[in-house]
Amino acid sequence: KLKEEGIIHRVKIHEVRADKHIELGPFKLEMIGLTHSIPEMQAIAIRTDAGIVMHTGDWKLDEAPMVGPVTDEARLKQYGDEGVLAMVCDSTNVMVEGESGSESHVRQNLAEVIGACENRVLVTTFASNISRLESILYAARDAGRSVGLAGKSLWRITDAAKQAGYLKDVPPFLSDHEAMKLPKDKCLIVCTGCQGESRAALTKIAQQEHPAIRLSPKDTVIFSSRMIPGNESRIGWMQNKLTTLGLEIISDRDGFIHVSGHPCRGELERMYKLVRPQIAIPVHGEARHIHEHAKFAQSLGVSETIEATNGAVIELKKGETPRVVGMVEWGYTAMDGTSLIDTNSIVLRTRRKLRDAGCVVLSMVIDKKGKVVGQPQISGPGTLDPAADQHIITMIQKETAHEIEKIIESKKERMIDERMRGIMRRILNAEIGKKPVLDIHIHQL
Amino acid sequence: KLKEEGIIHRVKIHEVRADKHIELGPFKLEMIGLTHSIPEMQAIAIRTDAGIVMHTGDWKLDEAPMVGPVTDEARLKQYGDEGVLAMVCDSTNVMVEGESGSESHVRQNLAEVIGACENRVLVTTFASNISRLESILYAARDAGRSVGLAGKSLWRITDAAKQAGYLKDVPPFLSDHEAMKLPKDKCLIVCTGCQGESRAALTKIAQQEHPAIRLSPKDTVIFSSRMIPGNESRIGWMQNKLTTLGLEIISDRDGFIHVSGHPCRGELERMYKLVRPQIAIPVHGEARHIHEHAKFAQSLGVSETIEATNGAVIELKKGETPRVVGMVEWGYTAMDGTSLIDTNSIVLRTRRKLRDAGCVVLSMVIDKKGKVVGQPQISGPGTLDPAADQHIITMIQKETAHEIEKIIESKKERMIDERMRGIMRRILNAEIGKKPVLDIHIHQL
Numbered sequence: 080k081l082k083e084e085g086i087i088h089r090v091k092i093h094e095v096r097a098d099k100h101i102e103l104g105p106f107k108l109e110m111i112g113l114t115h116s117i118p119e120m121q122a123i124a125i126r127t128d129a130g131i132v133m134h135t136g137d138w139k140l141d142e143a144p145m146v147g148p149v150t151d152e153a154r155l156k157q158y159g160d161e162g163v164l165a166m167v168c169d170s171t172n173v174m175v176e177g178e179s180g181s182e183s184h185v186r187q188n189l190a191e192v193i194g195a196c197e198n199r200v201l202v203t204t205f206a207s208n209i210s211r212l213e214s215i216l217y218a219a220r221d222a223g224r225s226v227g228l229a230g231k232s233l234w235r236i237t238d239a240a241k242q243a244g245y246l247k248d249v250p251p252f253l254s255d256h257e258a259m260k261l262p263k264d265k266c267l268i269v270c271t272g273c274q275g276e277s278r279a280a281l282t283k284i285a286q287q288e289h290p291a292i293r294l295s296p297k298d299t300v301i302f303s304s305r306m307i308p309g310n311e312s313r314i315g316w317m318q319n320k321l322t323t324l325g326l327e328i329i330s331d332r333d334g335f336i337h338v339s340g341h342p343c344r345g346e347l348e349r350m351y352k353l354v355r356p357q358i359a360i361p362v363h364g365e366a367r368h369i370h371e372h373a374k375f376a377q378s379l380g381v382s383e384t385i386e387a388t389n390g391a392v393i394e395l396k397k398g399e400t401p402r403v404v405g406m407v408e409w410g411y412t413a414m415d416g417t418s419l420i421d422t423n424s425i426v427l428r429t430r431r432k433l434r435d436a437g438c439v440v441l442s443m444v445i446d447k448k449g450k451v452v453g454q455p456q457i458s459g460p461g462t463l464d465p466a467a468d469q470h471i472i473t474m475i476q477k478e479t480a481h482e483i484e485k486i487i488e489s490k491k492e493r494m495i496d497e498r499m500r501g502i503m504r505r506i507l508n509a510e511i512g513k514k515p516v517l518d519i520h521i522h523q524l
Numbered sequence: 525k526l527k528e529e530g531i532i533h534r535v536k537i538h539e540v541r542a543d544k545h546i547e548l549g550p551f552k553l554e555m556i557g558l559t560h561s562i563p564e565m566q567a568i569a570i571r572t573d574a575g576i577v578m579h580t581g582d583w584k585l586d587e588a589p590m591v592g593p594v595t596d597e598a599r600l601k602q603y604g605d606e607g608v609l610a611m612v613c614d615s616t617n618v619m620v621e622g623e624s625g626s627e628s629h630v631r632q633n634l635a636e637v638i639g640a641c642e643n644r645v646l647v648t649t650f651a652s653n654i655s656r657l658e659s660i661l662y663a664a665r666d667a668g669r670s671v672g673l674a675g676k677s678l679w680r681i682t683d684a685a686k687q688a689g690y691l692k693d694v695p696p697f698l699s700d701h702e703a704m705k706l707p708k709d710k711c712l713i714v715c716t717g718c719q720g721e722s723r724a725a726l727t728k729i730a731q732q733e734h735p736a737i738r739l740s741p742k743d744t745v746i747f748s749s750r751m752i753p754g755n756e757s758r759i760g761w762m763q764n765k766l767t768t769l770g771l772e773i774i775s776d777r778d779g780f781i782h783v784s785g786h787p788c789r790g791e792l793e794r795m796y797k798l799v800r801p802q803i804a805i806p807v808h809g810e811a812r813h814i815h816e817h818a819k820f821a822q823s824l825g826v827s828e829t830i831e832a833t834n835g836a837v838i839e840l841k842k843g844e845t846p847r848v849v850g851m852v853e854w855g856y857t858a859m860d861g862t863s864l865i866d867t868n869s870i871v872l873r874t875r876r877k878l879r880d881a882g883c884v885v886l887s888m889v890i891d892k893k894g895k896v897v898g899q900p901q902i903s904g905p906g907t908l909d910p911a912a913d914q915h916i917i918t919m920i921q922k923e924t925a926h927e928i929e930k931i932i933e934s935k936k937e938r939m940i941d942e943r944m945r946g947i948m949r950r951i952l953n954a955e956i957g958k959k960p961v962l963d964i965h966i967h968q969l
Contacts, residue, residue, distance in 0.1 A: 174777060308756055308757070309756065309757045309760070311753055311754065311756045311757075312754045315753055315754070315810065318811075318812045319810045319811035321812075322811040322812040322814075322815045323811045328812060365760065365764045366763075366764035366765075366767040366768045367760075367763050367764055367766075367767040367773060369767075370767045415956075416881075416956040416958035417956055417957035418912075418956055418957075420909070424909065425909065425910075426882065426907065426908070426909050427906075429882065429905045429906040430880075430881075430882050430906035431879075433875065433878035433879060433882060433883065433905065433906045434875055434876075434878060434879035435875075436861075436875075437871065437875050437878060438878065438883060438905055440885050440887075440963055440965065442885075442887035442901070442965040442967070443967075444967045452969060453967060453969070456887070456965040456967065458963050458965065460878065460883055460961050460963055461871060461874040461875035461877075461961070462871065463871070464870065465870075467863075511860075511861040511863055512863075513861035516905050516906070518885055518905055520885065520887040522887065522888075522889045522898060522901065522967065524889070524898070
C-alpha cells in the first residue's frame with residue numbers, strides 16, 4: 080500500500096517475528112498467536128512495572144481456521160496464571176450469543192453453493208480474508224471453474240499471501256477480461272465491493288460500468304461477507320441493481336457462507352476465563368458495544384471495567400480503579416482535492432451550508448461619485464432557478480443599488496457588506512424561504 | 525394531518541365503511557379485514573370484467589392482535605374458491621422464514637421487561653401501532669407507572685384512536701413536563717423517534733436538546749420497534765449517544781418486544797393457499813424482495829408472476845401472461861425552502877456539485893477601451909481556504925485579466941465566459957486538484 084501511494088521511502092518498517100520477544104522503551108512485549116479472518120493475528124502481552132496488560136487486537140476462536148495456526152490458548156492461560164492487570168479486548172460481536180463459528184464449515188458450504196450454480200459465478204468477500212479466498216478457490220476447483228480476479232486489492236493481497244507461503248496450491252489467476260472469455264459454467268470471478276464501496280468492482284458491475292465484466296441473467300452473485308453496520312443502504316441499493324439485471328443473489332442470509340472474524344459472547348467468556356484480568360478495557364466497537372462488553376466482563380467476575388472513548392489515556396494501578404487521566408488528539412482528516420484538511424475547517428463547514436442551501440453572489444460597480452454603474456449582477460448557483468426566480472434577482476438588484484448609494488452618501492462604507500447581506504437575506508427568506516451562503520464583490524472605481 | 529398542514533379544505537374526503545361494497549367506475553370493490561400493526565387494515569377485492577384482483581395492502585396473520593378484529597380468512601378462501609385472477613401482495617418480509625408472531629406475546633414480554641426496570645422508563649415505538657401503545661400502557665399500569673407522551677404524532681394518534689373507540693381503558697396521558705415531575709420509578713414516557721428521525725423526541729433527548737426531558741444514568745430506553753433498512757446508521761448513532769449518557773438500552777435484540785406487521789414466508793404461504801391467484805404481482809419491497817417473492821409464489825404453485833417497478837401499468841387477461849403496457853409518472857419532489865422542486869432540477873444538481881467541491885466566483889470590471897479596471901475579485905466559498913490559497917487567487921487574477929484584454933482586443937467577446945472558465949479550471953485543478961462550480965460576473969462599462 081505504501082508503495083502504491085509512492086511513500087514507501089518516507090516510512091521506516093520494522094519487521095518483527097511472531098515468535099520473538101520485543102523490548103520497547105520500558106515495556107517487554109510478547110506476541111501470542113490468535114485466529115481471525117486475517118492469518119497470523121497476534122495478541123500482545125505487554126509487561127510493565129505496574130503489571131501485565133494483554134491487548135487482544137482483533138480475534139476469534141476457530142479450531143479449524145484453514146489458513147494459519149490456531150489460537151495459543153495454553154500461553155494465554157499461562158499469563159492468566161501469572162496474573163494479568165488489564166485486558167484490552169475486541170467488542171465487535173459482544174451483542175451476539177454463542178460462537179462465531181469456523182471457517183471450515185464455511186468452506187464446505189461454499190463448495191456446495193458454488194457447485195450448484197449453472198451459469199457464471201461471482202463471489203465477493205473481504206479481500207484480506209485469505210482463508211476465505213482459499214475456500215472460494217477450492218470450491219471453484221471442485222466445480223471445474225477457473226478463477227478470475229476483479230479489483231486491485233485482490234491482486235495485492237493474493238500476491239502478498241503467495242509471498243508469505245499461502246495459496247500455494249492454486250493455479251494462477253485470470254484477469255477479468257480472460258475470465259469473461261470462459262464458458263459461463265467454467266467461470267468464477269472473485270471481486271471486491273462486498274460493502275457497496277463506490278469505486279469497487281461489484282459496484283461498477285451493478286451499474287454496468289465495469290470495463291471487463293458484463294453479467295447475464297441467471298448468473299449468480301455470492302456475498303461471502305456480512306453487512307458492516309452503516310453500509311446497509313448502499314449494499315441494499317447494489318443488490319437491487321443486480322436483481323434488476325436478472326442476477327441471482329446468494330448472501331449469508333441464505334446459508335452459512337460467511338463467518339465473523341470477531342468473538343461472540345461464548346468466545347469472550349472463554350478468553351476471560353483464560354486470562355482472568357483484574358481490569359477489563361473494552362475496545363473495538365461503538366459506545367453501546369463497549370458498554371455491553373463492560374457489563375458482560377463484570378458478569379464474568381472481572382472486578383474493574385472502564386468504558387473509555389477513543390483517545391483516552393487510562394492510568395492502571397494494581398488494586399486501584401482505573402481512570403482516564405488525559406486525552407490524545409485523534410480524529411479524521413479529509414482529502415479535499417489534493418490537500419488534507421480538517422473536517423471542521425471553514426472550507427468543509429461552508430460546503431455543508433452550500434449543500435443545504437446553495438449560494439447567491441452579488442457583484443456591483445460603484446463610480447467615484449458613489450453611484451452604481453450599470454446594474455448589480457446576481458447569480459444563485461444551487462439556490463435560484465433561472466427560469467422561476469427572475470423577480471427575486473430584480474428585487475435584490477433594485478434594493479441593493481438604492482441602499483449602497485445611500486450608505487456611501489452618508490459615508491458609512493464600512494456598513495456596506497453587512498447591509499447588502501441583510502437585504503439579500505431578507506428577500507431570499509421572504510420570497511423562497513432559503514438561507515444560502517452569500518458572497519459579495521464590490522468594485523469601487 | 526391535513527388539518528395540521530392547513531389544507532383540509534383542499535381535499536375531498538370520502539368516508540367508507542369497511543363492511544360496505546363500493547362501486548368505482550367499472551370496478552366493484554369489497555373490503556376484507558386483515559391484521560396489521562395498524563388496526564382495521566383492509567384488503568380490497570376488485571371485481572373487474574377480466575376477473576378478480578385481490579390487493580392485500582399491508583398485512584400479517586395474527587390470531588390475537590389485541591386491538592381490532594382478526595383476519596377474515598373465510599372470506600379470502602371464498603374468493604379463492606370463486607377464482608382470483610391476480611393477487612397484489614406485500615413483499616416486506618419475504619426473506620424471513622416462519623411467522624411474524626403475535627402482538628399478544630409482545631404484550632406479555634413488554635410487561636415483564638418494564639416490570640423489571642427500576643428508574644425512569646422511556647419506550648419508543650411506531651406511533652401508528654395502537655395495539656403496541658395499548659401493550660405499553662397496560663405494562664405501565666401493572667408496574668405502577670403513569671404515562672407521559674413526547675412527540676406530536678403520539679398525541680394525534682392517541683386522540684384518533686380514542687375517537688375510534690380504542691384505548692378506552694386507560695387514564696389520561698401526562699405531558700412530558702408533567703411526567704418528568706413524577707418519581708423516577710413511577711414514570712414511563714412513550715416517545716417518537718424509534719428510527720432516529722432528526723426532529724423526533726428521542727433524537728432530541730439523545731442530543732440533550734429536548735425542552736422537557738433530561739434522562740439520568742440508569743434510566744432505561746426501550747426500543748419496541750425494528751430498524752427499518754436504511755435507518756441503521758442514524759439509529760446506531762442515537763443509541764451510542766444514549767449509552768454515553770449512561771442509559772440502559774433494551775431493543776428487540778434483547779427479547780421479543782416487537783413484532784413485524786408484515787407477513788413472513790409462513791403467512792405468505794397461507795395467504796396464497798387461501799386466495800390461489802393465477803397471477804402473483806409482488807409489491808411493497810425493493811427489487812430483491814419483489815424477485816424473491818415472485819420465486820416464492822412460483823414455488824407455491826402460482827403459474828404466472830410479474831416483477832414490476834413503481835409506476836408500471838400491467839395488463840391482466842385470464843390465461844395470458846401479464847405484461848407491462850405503460851408507465852405512470854411517479855417519483856419524489858423535494859421541499860426546498862418554501863418551494864416544491866424536482867429532485868433532478870438544476871438547483872439540486874448544482875447543490876450536489878457545491879457539496880462535493882464548493883464554488884469559485886470571479887468578477888471583474890472592463891472599461892470602454894477593453895482594459896481591466898483595478899483587480900479581478902476572486903472568492904471561493906467551500907473551495908479556497910483564505911489562509912492558505914492566496915497564491916491561487918493571485919494566479920487567477922493575473923491570468924484572467926491578461927487573457928480578457930487579449931480577447932477583447934481581437935474582438936472575440938463571445939469567448940470570454942468559456943476562456944475565463946478554462947483558466948480557472950486549469951489553475952484550480954493543477955494547484956489543489958479541485959473542480960468547483962464556477963461563477964463569473966463581467967461588468968463592461
